[in-house]
Amino acid sequence: MRKIGFIGCGHMAKALIKGLKSNKSYEILGHDRNKTNIVWLEHEKISFCTLKEICQKSDILMICVKPKDMYDLCFEMQSYVGKEVKIISIAAGITLENLQTALSAGKIYRAMPNIGARHNLGITSIFSFEEKDEILDIFNYLGKALVVEDEDKINLHTSLIGSTPAFYFEIINEFENRLAELLPDDIARRDITLLFLTSLISAIQNGENLDDLIQSIKSKGGTTEAGLNILYDKGFTSIFSEAINTAKNRAAELSMD
Ligand SMILES: NC(=O)c1ccc[n+]([C@@H]2O[C@H](COP(=O)([O-])OP(=O)(O)OC[C@H]3O[C@@H](n4cnc5c(N)ncnc54)[C@H](OP(=O)(O)O)[C@@H]3O)[C@@H](O)[C@H]2O)c1
Known part of the structure; x- marks a missing residue:
């Protein structure tokens, strides 16, 4: 079973988690600094991990924090993430190049989902130079995944x-x-x-x-x-x-x- 770790479990992560929970191919882990969202993880019976644990245990990391929190978080994650982990950022506006610089490891993807993912009716654009099949499977499970060839198009999708x-x-x-x-x-x-x-x-x-x-x-x-x-x-x-x-x-x- 593949492990997906959600870092930042606010509005959008909750929608993605709700949509993904019925997919038995994945075990979901969560990390947040916000007490209300930590209580929500407990309520949903999702294992809470420290940042170090979630980075080390997950096959796929889904970063779901606000753009303003992104860079500090990425720098903190740098020492924990391995080369093979797939890291998906859903943050509006943060470019793939900036993510690569800030994280300096992992296979990096940008995804722009919408709130419909909660009921598996989401539409998500994906941009990355990495192999995308597994990431497309995840977002197709949550609705419909669209591959974006030109990163600028992500802003219109957003x-x-x-x-x-x-x-x-x-x-x-x-x-x-x-x-x-x-x-x-x-x-x-x-x-x-x-x-x-x-x-x-x-x-x-x-x-x-x-x-x-x-x-x-x-x-x-x-x-x-x-x-x-x-x-x-x-x-x-x-x-x-x-x-x-x-x-x-x-x-x-x-x-x-
Ligand atoms: N909402 C949407 O419909 C939507 C659609 C597409 C994309 N997005 C993208 O999704 C991302 C999240 O949006 P959201 O509306 O879900 O935000 P949100 O509800 O504020 O959730 C973000 C959570 O991450 C936590 N967090 C921030 N930095 C952290 C850190 N360093 N360590 C641990 N936890 C941290 C926040 O804690 P605090 O409360 O303490 O800050 C908050 O609980 C944004 O980048 C946005 O661009 C959102």
Whole structure:
């Protein structure tokens, strides 16, 4: 059984661990400095290790700390990691070259997952010059793995796949806030949201053209057209795209820090 060690067991690591737990090919180990996350590891019956132990025991290390904590951690790991260990960084913006310099050992991969991994519905981009089969297997188990040939593309992935779920959640949040005017009950409201989103998914599942779908709801002079006109007049689609570009640029900035 291969051992995967998670260093930093916050939001994203928890999603990856939850998705991977059912895969019996892997034993999961965890390390964190945050007491709440250490308690969570205990609760999930995942062995807690010191940094030295996790680096020495793991076949694969998944580094899941914030970009600002990355370099200090890598320098601390330097004396513990061997040549053969596969080290995956999921930190936004930290380049492969900087990781190689900071770690100076191991086979290094950049992966950019998203929160969907929690339910094995994640989309993850992988970039590395190393052999990738095992790493692709892991992320395909967690959803879908995409190989990125050009490292710069990771920043767009970070934004489009990593950050955009939060943009959608904001829209759904506002939808639910307005739904509260119709349904005071939280649970009933969430059921309606789920049904609503499922209906959108089934509408696009057949590969129908999105413009045709919009046209099928919109009639001339009707309510949908009136609402859509506000979205267009206020530049909703360009604001959405600008949010994606800003997140992408932020990922590029993080690589300069
Ligand atoms: N969240 C997402 O949807 C998402 C998506 C794609 C990629 N990512 C990437 O995933 C990484 C983690 O994000 P997150 O949202 O999961 O962060 P998070 O919730 O803050 O989790 C990071 C954890 O690592 C701990 N940590 C930091 N430095 C450490 C060290 N030297 N030794 C031991 N533990 C350490 C932190 O402890 P403290 O609390 O004490 O700092 C915290 O518990 C980021 O680099 C981000 O770019 C996140």
